Amino acid sequence: MKEFNAGDVLSLCKRRGFIYPAYEIYGGIAGLYDYGPLGTQMKTNLINLWRSIYVLSEGFIEIDSDIIGPEIVFKASGHAENFQDLMVTCNQCQESFRADHLAKDLHPNPGALSKKDLQALLREKNVICPLCKGDLSDVEEFNLMFKTKIGPGNGRVGYLRPETAQGIFVNYPNLYRYAREQLPFGAVQIGRAYRNEISPRQGVIRLREFNQMEAELFIDPANKSWPRFKLIRDVKVRLVPNTDEKEVEMTFGEAVDNGVIKHETIAYFVWVTQSFLIRAGVDPKRLRFRQHLRSEMAHYAADCWDAEALLSYGWTEIVGVADRGAWDLTRHIQYSQADLSAFKRFDHPKEVERQAFKPKYGLLGPEFKARSAKVGMALEAADVSLLKDGRVEIDVDGEMMTIPEKYFDVVLVKEKINGEKVIPHVIEPSHGLDRIMFTCLEHAYSCDDENYVRMGLTTAAAPIKVGVFPLMAKDDLDKRAMEIDQMLRERGIATYFDDSGTIGRRYARMDEVGTPLCITVDYQVFEDGTVTIRDRDTSRQVRVPEEGLADVVEKLLKGIKFDQLIGKV
RNA sequence: GCAGGUGUAAUCUAGUGGUCAGGAUUUUAGCCUUCCAAGCUAAUUACCCGGGUUCGAAUCCCGGCACCUGCACCA
Structure with a gap:
């Protein structure tokens, strides 16, 4: 086994049609890559595997939302704010700083200043590099989202989505209805996302246009247990908790019992992630889950675990499983005014008595005319504590009105409460498809001392499942092989026929x-109607009757070991 | 974005201010070949792009682009 690096893998990927640098004939663009014939097939295979887990096994619903979104969506999501940092760089030591951080003591709210004003302020106060006292560059905008215009002329400002998740959040009311208004439910989306990275590097690890597979699970904030967790309690996992940052192996049950992983739902989806990655072809020995440090966790996140794969680049994040709390939905409620809650039905309706205003509609009508109904409704909804000095001030359609007490009584009402509205919490397993794919390729790669390269892709990931060859391209062997090839393809098995050399x-x-x-x-x-099947990893062969060949192939692809087969045939 | 390095065919690479560039692998066609990159014959394919210096630049210089390493960034 020879040492290799990511460059060797990328060379092979290009040579054999997995991945090509984009726009190569024009010199290429950093951070953009195309998938070739084999890469596209493999990507499809990984997507289908993932979909079979999330949609079929776990019952998530799948949607496909727009890539372009209006500005307000990304204001709500926080991306507009967080993606547009104003930066300055020290001309001497090259250190970069957030410009508003440097102006912290010079202005009550530097974060609100425009680029121009911030520039003027820093210049006026002669702000220099806090590290080396060097001069600073002009204020520069780092806009990590791709901006565009929706419609002709000035149009509306739009952005290419920096993650697929927002398409699920903005569809929450539709999806909640589709899920028949019950928690928990989950939705997934597979698609492209865009980040105008400052410095794309490391092949397909940091891309400007990339593929995500994201799942958003909406759960009851008061209940983060997960029924199927008991099925996986005893499965082991390698964890790097943020307490001491040391790698430990334990079962999921131990992790939750000891509070290493916050709750069952996160733990269950860490398990789902682990089993997906291993089936996809990530080497279990080069896979671990690392908990975000407090400092790197988003302020709203309750817990967050990254699946990390060991690549020749070092440990690399390929999946993130986060408890995002109610943050996303709350933000979209604020910005859209839409109701993004779930109605949690109590097991037994509660009888509640409370004081309330009872409007005297007979008097309201003559006084407030057309608005009387709205005034009445506002009164009914108002809290009795608002009553002061014989009058109450209420908001009617955005206008504050003072209503004297002759227009209402205060009465004791009995109410039956069937449930309450809650804003669901969101558990988000977010997968970087391109990174997962590259991990599978690098973990599969092996090269011996004779420079013989073998890719140990899993049967699920492999773009071609079966090579079909005549030993010689003559004596009707080729004809016979072609028939087998066609028969397998008709069974839905991706083959490659080759009779050359x-x-x-x-x-x-x-x-x-x-x-x-x-x-x-x-x-x-021609003697006994058998052909040979060869196993890639061992080069061993068994003879199998041509009749029933497809069944044997299907069994092998489903995971029956070659050794077991030898006994059976 | 900054600093350093690199850029020759699909891939890996040799090479020099002076015959429009050599090898290996791959690919294609043919010969040969009864199971693991055999051999033979032939064929296709390259000096990253633009400018400058020079009689002459793939080679030297400048700019751009891409890749690699480090820094910064990574919601």
């Missing part, structure tokens, strides 16, 4: 792109 070269070609199985039709087929 020597058989060894064809095996090598398939090994290099991670094809798990190869079928070779040799002369024995």
Whole structure:
């Protein structure tokens, strides 16, 4: 086994059609990559695997929302604020600073200043580099969202989404209704997102246009247990808690019992993530879950665990599982005025007695004419504590009105309360598809001393499942192999037919792109109707009757071990 | 964005201010070949882009772009 680095893997990816640098004939653009034929197929395979877990097994609903969104969505989400930092750089030591942080003592609210004003303020007060006392650059805007205009002329300001999650949050009322108004329910979205990164690096690890698979699970804030958690209590996981930042292995049950992971729901989806990644082809020995440090956790997050894979770049975040609390929905409630709550029905309705205003509609009518109904409704909704000096001040359609007590009585009312409105909390497993894909490729890559490259992709991820070869392209062997190839493709199995050059070269070609199985039709087929199936990882072969071949192949692809098969055939 | 390094074919690379560049792998066609990158013959493909210096630049200089490393950024 030879040492290798990400460059070797990227070379192979380009050579064999997994990943190409985008716009290469024009010199390329940093942070943009295209998927080639094999890459696209593999990406589709990973998506289908993920979808089968979230949509089929866990019952999430899937949507596909717009990439372009109006400015207000990203004001609500916080991205407009957090993506547009004003920065200055020290001309001497090259350190970068948030411009508003440097102006903290010079202005009551520097965060609210425009770029121009902040620039003027810093210049006027002769602010210099706090580290080395060097001169500072002009104030520069770092806008990490791609801005665009919606419509002709001045249009409306729009942005390309920096994450797919917001499309789910803004559809919350529709999805809540679709889920028949019951918690918990979850929604997923798979799609592209855009961040105008300052410095894209490390191949496809930091991209300006990337693919996300995000799930948003809406749960009752008062109940973060998870029924299916008991099924996975005894599964082990490697954790790096933020308390001492040391890696420990424990079961999910222990992690929750000891408070390492905050609650069952987060823990369960860390498990879902772990099992997905391993089935996708991430090496379990190079996978761990690291808890965000307090300082790196978003202020609204209750807990957050990143799946990290060990790549030649170092430990790299590939999935984040966060408890975002009620933050997103609360923000969208503020900005949109929409009702993004869930109605939590009590097991037994509560009888409540309370004091309330009872409007005298007979008097309200002549006095307030057309507005009397609205005044009455406002009175009914108002709290009796507002009553002062024989009058009450209430808000009617945004206008404050003073209503003397001759227009109402104060009475004791009995109310039956069936439940309460709550803003659901959100558990978000967010997957960087491109990073996961690259991790699968790098973890699958092996190269021996003879420079023989073998990609140990899992059967789920492999873009080609079976290579089909005639031992020689003559004597009807090729015809026979072609029939097998077509039969397998009709069964929905992705094959690759190859009759060129020597058989060894064809095996090598398939090994290099991670094809798990190869079928070779040799002369024995004319004697007993059998062909050989070759296992990529061991190069071993078994003879299998042509009849029933597809069933055997399907079993192998589903995970039956090659060894078990040898006994069976 | 800053600093340093790099840029020759699909991939890995040799090379020099002076015959429009050599090798290996790959690919394609043919010969050969009864199971793991065999051999033979032939073919296709490259000096990142733009400007400058020079009689002459792939080579030296400047600018751009891309990649690598470090810094910064990473909601």
